[in-house]
Amino acid sequence: MRSPSPTVLGVEELPGRLAELLGSGGRLAGVFVDEAPDERLRLVVVGADAGGLSISAGYMARDDRHYPSLSAVTPAAAWYEREIQDLYGLSAEGGAPQEPLLLHLAPGSPRPRPGLGSHLEAAPAPGESAPGASRPGAAEIRSDDGQVPAEVTGPGVFTLSYGPVRSGVFESVGYLLETPGEDLPSVRARVHYKHRGIEAGFTGLDVGHGVLLAERVEGVASVAHAIAFCQAVETIAGVSPPSAAELSRLWHAEIERVANHLDSMLRHTEAAGQAVAYARLSFHREALMRIRAMASGHRFSRGVVVPGGVSGPPMCDPGELLRSLEKLREALEADLELLMSTPSFLDRLRRTGVIPCELAALYGALGPLGRGSGHGVDVRASRPYSAYERLGIRVSGARDEGDALARQHVRVEEIAESMRLAVVAAEKLRELATGSTPDWCLPIDPGITGEALGSVEAPQGELITWVRATGGRLRRVKPRSASFHNFALFSSAFPKDIFTDFAFVEGSFGISIAGVAG
Amino acid sequence: MPWVTRGLRSGVVTTRYPRRPDGYPGPWVGSVRPRTSPPGEVDSGLDLESLCPTGAIRWEDPVVTVDRGRCILCMRCVRERPDIFVADGEVEVAVLHPSALVSPGPGSDDERALATLRTDLLRRTRALRRSVHIRHVDAGSDGTEEWEIAALTNPVYDVQRLGIFFTASPRHADILLVTGAGSGAMTGPLVETYEAMPSPKVVVAAGTDALSGGMHAGSYATTGGVTASLPVDVLVPGSPPSPFSLLHGILLAVGIVADRSGGGKQHEG
Numbered sequence: 175m176r177s178p179s180p181t182v183l184g185v186e187e188l189p190g191r192l193a194e195l196l197g198s199g200g201r202l203a204g205v206f207v208d209e210a211p212d213e214r215l216r217l218v219v220v221g222a223d224a225g226g227l228s229i230s231a232g233y234m235a236r237d238d239r240h241y242p243s244l245s246a247v248t249p250a251a252a253w254y255e256r257e258i259q260d261l262y263g264l265s266a267e268g269g270a271p272q273e274p275l276l277l278h279l280a281p282g283s284p285r286p287r288p289g290l291g292s293h294l295e296a297a298p299a300p301g302e303s304a305p306g307a308s309r310p311g312a313a314e315i316r317s318d319d320g321q322v323p324a325e326v327t328g329p330g331v332f333t334l335s336y337g338p339v340r341s342g343v344f345e346s347v348g349y350l351l352e353t354p355g356e357d358l359p360s361v362r363a364r365v366h367y368k369h370r371g372i373e374a375g376f377t378g379l380d381v382g383h384g385v386l387l388a389e390r391v392e393g394v395a396s397v398a399h400a401i402a403f404c405q406a407v408e409t410i411a412g413v414s415p416p417s418a419a420e421l422s423r424l425w426h427a428e429i430e431r432v433a434n435h436l437d438s439m440l441r442h443t444e445a446a447g448q449a450v451a452y453a454r455l456s457f458h459r460e461a462l463m464r465i466r467a468m469a470s471g472h473r474f475s476r477g478v479v480v481p482g483g484v485s486g487p488p489m490c491d492p493g494e495l496l497r498s499l500e501k502l503r504e505a506l507e508a509d510l511e512l513l514m515s516t517p518s519f520l521d522r523l524r525r526t527g528v529i530p531c532e533l534a535a536l537y538g539a540l541g542p543l544g545r546g547s548g549h550g551v552d553v554r555a556s557r558p559y560s561a562y563e564r565l566g567i568r569v570s571g572a573r574d575e576g577d578a579l580a581r582q583h584v585r586v587e588e589i590a591e592s593m594r595l596a597v598v599a600a601e602k603l604r605e606l607a608t609g610s611t612p613d614w615c616l617p618i619d620p621g622i623t624g625e626a627l628g629s630v631e632a633p634q635g636e637l638i639t640w641v642r643a644t645g646g647r648l649r650r651v652k653p654r655s656a657s658f659h660n661f662a663l664f665s666s667a668f669p670k671d672i673f674t675d676f677a678f679v680e681g682s683f684g685i686s687i688a689g690v691a692g
Numbered sequence: 693m694p695w696v697t698r699g700l701r702s703g704v705v706t707t708r709y710p711r712r713p714d715g716y717p718g719p720w721v722g723s724v725r726p727r728t729s730p731p732g733e734v735d736s737g738l739d740l741e742s743l744c745p746t747g748a749i750r751w752e753d754p755v756v757t758v759d760r761g762r763c764i765l766c767m768r769c770v771r772e773r774p775d776i777f778v779a780d781g782e783v784e785v786a787v788l789h790p791s792a793l794v795s796p797g798p799g800s801d802d803e804r805a806l807a808t809l810r811t812d813l814l815r816r817t818r819a820l821r822r823s824v825h826i827r828h829v830d831a832g833s834d835g836t837e838e839w840e841i842a843a844l845t846n847p848v849y850d851v852q853r854l855g856i857f858f859t860a861s862p863r864h865a866d867i868l869l870v871t872g873a874g875s876g877a878m879t880g881p882l883v884e885t886y887e888a889m890p891s892p893k894v895v896v897a898a899g900t901d902a903l904s905g906g907m908h909a910g911s912y913a914t915t916g917g918v919t920a921s922l923p924v925d926v927l928v929p930g931s932p933p934s935p936f937s938l939l940h941g942i943l944l945a946v947g948i949v950a951d952r953s954g955g956g957k958q959h960e961g
């Protein structure tokens with residue numbers, strides 16, 4: 175895939191640019207900070223429209239701590255601005271004041287500033303501490319269980335804090351619910367509990383170690399993150415992975431998609447008290463994890479995708495792989511058909527967690543969330559990579575009900591298509607095994623220098639990963655997960671819902687908190 | 693109700709582990725260690741340490757060791773130097789002390805220390821052997837550990853058959869099962885959960901991230917594992933550990949199975 179190159183602008187031109195993009199039917203895909211090759215600081219805005227991705231890099235004056243607000247142009251920018259405030263101490267001017275998102279630091283603490291060289295630390299902003307103390311220690315990061323100002327006021331309204339330790343085996347996340355009783359007029363997600371400082375962790379690694387960290391950004395989508403990272407690295411290196419590797423990547427990515435979609439359904443069936451359906455689906459997911467382990471030695475397919483291709487041929491007999499896959503496909507199809515005709519299950523999802531189409535479009539909602547609300551972005555079809563073009567992907571149409579049921583329908587259809595693709599890819603891999611030994615990986619220049627963007631359709635939706643490297647060392651890696659982008663919409667999903675619907679709304683969003691918190 | 697017949701369709705799918713070894717662990721990677729011919733010795737100084745993304749490989753002329761408390765099973769060392777490193781499908785990888793995670797294994801001093809730990813743990817958990825309640829807390833995982841823990845309740849592992857239950861309330865919990873690299877903001881809630889649990893209690897740290905921080909060890913936002921925040925009794929390496937390894941860790945915590953260096957079974961449940 176070709177990576178767009180940045181259009182260089184002054185930072186003050188960015189809001190106008192963004193408004194133009196949105197006005198012509200485009201959407202905001204991401205915002206992040208990086209150092210330019212000339213060591214100046216730039217605010218990078220990634221946009222998307224029918225023509226693909228575009229990058230606008232707004233250069234900031236040295237020592238400048240402010241940039242013109244983008245969230246004044248679109249609410250989709252708000253979480254990005256909060257992230258940038260937390261990680262870099264740069265703030266948007268002219269927007270609403272922002273609550274911390276990823277990092278609750280004491281005022282005046284130094285910021286981690288992933289990817290920036292020393293020149294910024296030499297010039298701390300007013301109120302920030304002296305240079306040298308470049309990073310906060312883990313002890314300075316506050317869990318912030320203290321007071322957060324109420325958003326909703328009225329008679330009988332009370333604030334309920336839910337999490338970060340959940341009831342059940344889930345990732346840690348906090349929710350602040352403001353409620354007069356059963357309705358949920360305000361739900362605010364607090365994701366900073368899990369912040370691991372992932373982006374700073376990339377700096378200085380070589381690309382071989384970098385892909386291992388990419389796999390851990392959002393572990394349940396290890397393959398997607400590894401492919402997006404490697405795509406960017408391969409673009410910089412000018413290498414196209416061999417076609418056998420592309421097939422293998424596609425196979426692992428589609429199996430990963432099914433596993434994630436099943437996770438959303440496991441949450442739904444558990445919350446709905448559908449014990450047998452839950453047991454059946456969890457049994458199928460286990461079968462799926464074992465098939466992945468059979469093929470790769472790892473239940474999450476880690477270690478398969480490497481810069482330049484894949485680490486080797488499937489570890490098992492391709493015929494056996496195909497047989498297990500076909501057996502699973504049949505069983506899964508039958509159970510999903512039954513699930514989708516179980517009225518007591520469907521009733522819980524219908525009109526639950528509605529995201530209206532206009533709102534989804536405004537935020538540029540991604541993945542099954544977007545497709546359930548009339549917004550049909552799918553990178554596999556719009557900017558095909560790996561072997562998608564070769565194998566041909568049938569994208570199911572978007573639905574416009576916008577509720578949890580619509581998202582469930584989208585996932586059921588996607589599982590069918592993913593299983594079809596996985597079977598076709600496995601057949602091709604079997605053919606390869608009988609012929610001459612194919613190439614699985616091409617060498618990457620160990621001293622690569624450059625920058626590029628990779629993008630794939632992760633199970634959660636469009637994932638974009640920015641990579642900048644000099645002399646073979648990573649300087650800046652910014653994975654923008656669909657989980658991060660979509661989670662900003664979570665608080666809008668509750669106007670009509672009551673507390674008992676919470677699990678369904680959460681399950682249908684299909685968010686990985688690790689992918690949000692970074 | 694069509695789901696009833698559907699539920700019967702597959703017959704018995706449940707593993708017989710730990711009563712019998714499960715046939716499944718085979719083609720996949722459970723642990724990585726230096727080859728043993730002679731035990732861990734390599735004949736020349738090599739740049740082996742830089743192969744490893746987490747510093748799990750140590751070279752102290754002439755011995756090379758792998759610390760499974762740091763190893764994320766990336767297989768890079770095995771791929772690059774198959775003459776020195778080897779992977780196996782071992783799943784019973786949980787141990788009682790960090791020194792037991794280093795191969796080649798602990799010396800006799802460590803063995804004596806381990807025996808003390810073992811006796812102490814058994815004394816504490818005598819009452820838990822028939823039924824045990826687990827409280828899980830994520831302290832900055834990448835999300836995979838939670839899937840593998842949740843898998844323990846699927847029909848294949850079905851841990852309820854062993855009297856193992858997950859509980860929402862720390863007040864009902866015997867075991868604290870912790871995942872994640874120890875994110876700074878989770879330290880408070882994690883310690884509070886531990887303190888809310890009644891005694892006797894056991895802490896199981898699950899996953900290489902929880903043991904050492906894994907690839908997040910040096911991060912400004914983590915404490916490099918949870919051992920700095922809690923007294924950890926059982927360590928389960930893996931990135932993430934498989935459901936079998938997690939089950940091994942839980943059974944080890946309540947004294948139903950023994951750790952690898954401890955020889956055969958110590959008690960029947």
Ligand code: SF4
Nearest residue numbers: 744763764766767769
């Ligand atoms: S498998 Fe990877 S993490 Fe483990 S010792 Fe080898 S190189 Fe290090």
